[in-house]
Amino acid sequence: MNKRQMNKRQMNFSTNSTNGNNIKPAVVYDNADTQKLQILKENKNKSGVYRWVNIETGESYVGSSRNLYQRLHIYYSLISIKKP
Numbered sequence: 001m002n003k004r005q006m007n008k009r010q011m012n013f014s015t016n017s018t019n020g021n022n023i024k025p026a027v028v029y030d031n032a033d034t035q036k037l038q039i040l041k042e043n044k045n046k047s048g049v050y051r052w053v054n055i056e057t058g059e060s061y062v063g064s065s066r067n068l069y070q071r072l073h074i075y076y077s078l079i080s081i082k083k084p
Helices: 003-007 036-042 067-077 078-082
Strands: 007-014 024-029 048-054 060-065
Touching: 024 036, 036 067, 048 067, 060 067
Parallel strands: none
Antiparallel strands: 007 024, 007 048, 048 060
16 A cells, blocks of 8 residues: 555444444544544554545455554554555
8 A cells, every 4th residue: 555545545443233234433534644643542542443445446444453553553654555
């Protein structure tokens, strides 16, 4: 994922639901680039399921973590952005 792709993403965090049709995001961030500090702060000491959406292509990635802050910090690191 390159820097341009990261700037075009929307990040959703959602909680689990017993009925797959009723899953709604708990939080939606419209711009993962400009809201980076807010996203990291709000997800410190939390676990959860998250979804990145590429606004240009509609492709998405779903993941989960016991430590969202740590996982997101890795995604925002330059090393992660430079990986092919």
